[in-house]
Amino acid sequence: MGKAVVVGRHGYAGLFLVTLATLMYEILLTRIFSATMWYHFAFVAISVAMFGMTVGAIVVYLAPSYFVAERARHHLGGSACLFGVSVVVCFLTQLSIPFIPDLSFLGMYSIALTYIVVSIPFIFSGVCVCLALTKFPRQVSTLYAADLAGAAFGCIAVIYTLKITDALTAMFVAALFGLVGAWFFALDAQSVKLRRVALIGCLFLAAFAGVETALVRHQKPLLRLRWVNGVVEDLPLYERWNSFSRLRVYRVDQTPPMLNLLIDTSAATGLFYYDGTFDHLQDLKHEAQNLCHYLRPNSRVLVVGSGGGKDILAALMFGQKSVLAVEINEDILDIVNNRFGDFTGHLDKHPKVTFVNDEARSYVTGLDEKFDILQISLIDTWAATATGAFVLSENSLYTVEAWKTFIEHLSPDGLLTLARWYFRYRPGVMYRMTSLAVASLRELGIENPSKHIAIVRKMFPEHPKNYPDGLGVILVSRSPFSDRDLAVLEQAAQLMPYEIVLSPRFSLDAIFAQIASGQNLDTLFKEFPIDITPSTDDRPFFFHMLRPRDVFHRERWDQGIVSFNMKAVVLLAALLATVIGLTLACIVVPLVLTAKKTPLRGSWPFFLFFASIGLGFMLVEISQLQRLIIFLGHPTYGLSAVLFTLLLSSGLGSYLTWNVERTGLAKAASLRLSLLLCALVVFGILTPTVIGHFQGSATMTRILVGVIVLFPLGLFMGMAFPLGMKLASSRSAALTPWLWGINGATSICASVLAVAIALAAGISVTFWTAFGCYVVATLAFVWANRGIRAPSS
Incomplete structure (x- = not known):
């Protein structure tokens, strides 16, 4: 019997680098798809493309006479080299394919073509990993360890790569790691030709990535995303990527002067011009989400998700005592306070304002301080996070446990206020917000939550089809609303103007009234067409209200x-x-x-x-x-x-x-x-x-x-x-x-x-x-x- 074929230390390094590069490629695809298409399409794209790894394994299984053990080390180098090259070629091809988000022939063709193109590198990676884990049975334990270790460090590599460059350039870095892996495999197989090819590829990719990174830092990259949600994207004033978002700043032609900060494809926040005066910002007094400032003047305010600073400006305009702004995205803070600080008035230098870069729920939980107002306005997580295109672990701010924490950190008369889009004939989101408020208050031992909840809506005069009818705001008070509170609420309704949907005195909607009362909720939740039960940390899917059993009831999709x-x-x-x-x-x-x-x-x-x-x-x-x-x-x-x-x-x-x-x-x-x-x-x-x-x-x-x-x-x-x-x-x-x-x-x-x-x-x-x-x-x-x-x- 012949001597068993084994992999040397260079082979382990090659496998480590190929799996590192593969995980980088997967995560970067997730980020790029989240920035170019709706997040659930990104989930599908990654899920289907990942089957390329399995196809690679099947190729090895179906061609045993070609992938013989004696030639396995050479095939490892060849497949790794093809992986690195295909990452670049397929990625550049994918950038040129317009994403058309509909079920037309052209739409289905563009989606299918995208899936096929991005899956090709996974096939070569699958061949490489499969060969390593199946052709050297005596070393399977240590080779699988190298496989997993490479994937683990791929997680870290993505984070630090995106700190210095954009996701498009990071793709070339992933390809570079793949070709370095091929070079190590070539060393192990003693293949001079493959080693030269891999080295030339490495030098080219390293040079391109270095030059492109320098251009990215000067906002003049050679490569840009062209197609975003099926249309050609305009050139932004500023662009920045990180491991969980893509940020772009655009100029907006309006008065008062404003810049628009876009986050991936579906979220946006405004950067308002601020010169220390509020003459041009008087409209903020008439926005429904600022009702809290009428009810609680001279307050300590905590703003969750400060974004472009609009809620901070409103608090300052109303003369509030202090503002603590918590923002999870450090690059948003850099844009607001540094890159465009001259435009926004350097709010971080205002004596009443403190910025914190942290996740709000975790940060608030660790605080001993109490606040008079805790404000959350239109905070969404519709983008794919770096950990997976559609983990669907929705914003952890919208759970019973989170709201309980927020209410516990209010002063005795403090207010928790949240704003969401409102639909006159289908206010499912606001129904669910109300049930969330009721459940949270009951967790705190409050037996009659209806005395602690008020809801208002400000309707838009005109809007496109399927856009919100208006903005809804829910106010949750730690103590029952007083007669003075309700009088201010009703006076402000005439001033702003907006409608009171629910208060301790009355309700425009019987469903709101029943939810706020806390009576017979199990029956209501069971019979209601969509899921309006309070979301919890175990089911943190606040925005997903279609029950799995109702997927075929199209009337419930609207x-x-x-x-x-x-x-x-x-x-x-x-x-x-x-x-x-x-x-x-x-x-x-x-x-x-x-x-x-x-x-x-x-x-x-x-x-x-x-x-x-x-x-x-x-x-x-x-x-x-x-x-x-x-x-x-x-x-x-x-x-x-x-x-x-x-x-x-x-x-x-x-x-x-x-x-x-x-x-x-x-x-x-x-x-x-x-x-x-x-x-x-x-x-x-x-x-x-x-x-x-x-x-x-x-x-x-x-x-x-x-x-x-x-x-x-x-x-x-x-x-x-x-x-x-x-x-x-x-x-x-x-x-x-x-x-x-x-x-x-x-x-x-x-x-x-x-x-x-x-x-x-x-x-x-x-x-x-x-x-x-x-x-x-x-x-x-x-x-x-x-x-x-x-x-x-």
């Missing part, structure tokens, strides 16, 4: 400008069906094509094992990600803490199985899988309690808690794949590429399934579904091991 939130649930259902179909195709088609060549007897327990751990790993990852992003309070921490910790600890877990031999495999696997199940039970029960206890702690403390919660889970989950691959290699090495492909396909399927489960039943149910998957995986491993022992007994 919610005006936010109808796309309803259609997103429909799209999610269609996508789930699509990825299930693609997963089944990835399983069945290779079997049909190779049934006569590859013996399949005894392979079903392996299929079940790898499918189960693929589902289980991703369900755990996404459920913990959704929980901990709320806890940690910043989208970037989803990359730098959550995903990094989970992937790195999984890599360490894989490495710790390197010395497990076939003779002791059953015992070692039984112990490790049992410990995994125990860890899932312990942390599944403890995680909600632990993060609740440390919610108000300092950021570094919360990150440390997150690491402690994640690390043991990742450690044991990372052991499952190499243990299963070692067992499968002893059964039939020819099957291992197919098994790796199954693992990848079910992981992608689980990324969609996790969202669907959380939306329908909650994040906790997603986690316990993952536990069930690992129970099945454990039983499948026992079954597979017995199947191998049976012939020899």
Whole structure:
């Protein structure tokens, strides 16, 4: 028998860099798609494109005579080189494809072409990773560790790359990492020709990325996004990217002078000219969201999501005592106070104003200070975060737990005020806000919440079809509204003017009145056409009010400008069906094509094992990600803490199985899988309690808690794949590429399934579904091991 083929240290470096580059490519696609198309289309694009990894594994499985072990090291270098080159070529091609968000032939063609083009680099990466994990069975533990470690550091690489350049240039950096990986593979394979090709590519990409980064910093890049939501984008005054947003500033021709700050495709805030006087800003006195200043003069104000500073200016104009502005996006603060500080009046230097760069909920939780007004105006998170195109962990400001925290940080007569778009005949969002207020007040022991809630609306005279009819504002008082409060409310209604929809004295709408009363809510919620139950940290999907069971009731989709939130649930259902179909195709088609060549007897327990751990790993990852992003309070921490910790600890877990031999495999696997199940039970029960206890702690403390919660889970989950691959290699090495492909396909399927489960039943149910998957995986491993022992007994 010949000497087994092994990978040298250069091969490990190559695999590390290719998986690092692959994760960078995936995350950067997420960011770019979020900036060019509606966020749920971005989710579909990434989910479908990721199947390219599985296609790569299937290619290896279907061509065993080409991908022989003796040539595997050369193929690793070739596939890595093709990955790096294809990232550049496919990305530039994708930039030229207009995204047309409709169901016309041209729209479907543009969407399908986009999916196909962006999936090609994943195919080459899939070939590379599959070869590494299946052609060197003796090193599978350490190679899988390098795979996961590379992905972990890919999370960090994206964050720091986007701190110095834009997402378009970062794509070339990702390609550069891929070609450096190819160079290391070429060293390992002793291929001089491939080494030269990779080196030339590296030099070109490094030079281009360096020059383009310098141009980006001077706002003169060679590459720009051309097509945004199907139209050619105008040239902005200023543009900035980070790991969770794309910001552009445009000039607006209006009086008073204003600049428009756009965030991705669906959010905007205004930068108002301020010279220390308010003569040109008198209209702010007539805006409904500023009603709070009439009710609570001379107040300490906390503004959540300060954006361009409009709410700050309003508070100053009303002569409030102080303003604390909390903004999660540091680049918005830089734009407002530095880049365009001369235009906005350098509000950060105003003696009454203090800016804080933090996530508001986490920041407020850790404060001892009380506020007279806590204001939240039109805060949305409709963009894809860096952690995933559609994790759907909606803004954590709109949950019972968050509102309870905000109300607890009000002075005895303090007001919590929130503004949302209002639709005269379909105010579903405002209904849900009211139920959220009622639930939060009841959590604080208030038996009659109707005395603490008022709602007003200011209707627009004219507006395009499907745009809001007006603006709605809900006011939640920690103490019951006094007669003086209600008199001021009614006087201001005539001055501004606006309509009072709900107050302790009356209601224009019977639904508002019933919700505020807190009576028979279970019946109302059950019978209402859309979901207006209060959102919680376990189901933080405030804007998604279409129940999964109602996806086929088209009449329930119509919610005006936010109808796309309803259609997103429909799209999610269609996508789930699509990825299930693609997963089944990835399983069945290779079997049909190779049934006569590859013996399949005894392979079903392996299929079940790898499918189960693929589902289980991703369900755990996404459920913990959704929980901990709320806890940690910043989208970037989803990359730098959550995903990094989970992937790195999984890599360490894989490495710790390197010395497990076939003779002791059953015992070692039984112990490790049992410990995994125990860890899932312990942390599944403890995680909600632990993060609740440390919610108000300092950021570094919360990150440390997150690491402690994640690390043991990742450690044991990372052991499952190499243990299963070692067992499968002893059964039939020819099957291992197919098994790796199954693992990848079910992981992608689980990324969609996790969202669907959380939306329908909650994040906790997603986690316990993952536990069930690992129970099945454990039983499948026992079954597979017995199947191998049976012939020899």
